[in-house]
Amino acid sequence: MTPEVGSFVVDTRRGAIGEVMGHEGPRLQLRPASGGREWEAEPDDVRPATEAEKLTAKVRAANSGSRWGK
Incomplete structure (x- = not known):
């Protein structure tokens, strides 16, 4: 299964959450x-992000923007 553009996945090799851009x-x-x-990332190295992981990523993004006046 190939994740859709705009979906969030976990790159299990890096241990990082990312949004699929293409x-x-x-x-x-x-x-x-x-x-x-x-x-x-290779498709075999990713899995769909859980709702909790997506929320964590979005909160981190919001917090990093607020620290720098964005």
């Missing part, structure tokens, strides 16, 4: 919820 061949392009540099 697909390049078999690889996924992921970006941290708080923004930043995208990275690539």
Whole structure:
């Protein structure tokens, strides 16, 4: 199963939550919820993020923006 663009997944290799930004061949392009540099992941190395993981990522993104006056 290939995750949809806009969905959140956990990259089990990195231990990081990312938003699916696109697909390049078999690889996924992921970006941290708080923004930043995208990275690539193999589809076999990701799993859907749980609701708790998605919430945690979104809260971290909101908190990082508030610290820097965004």
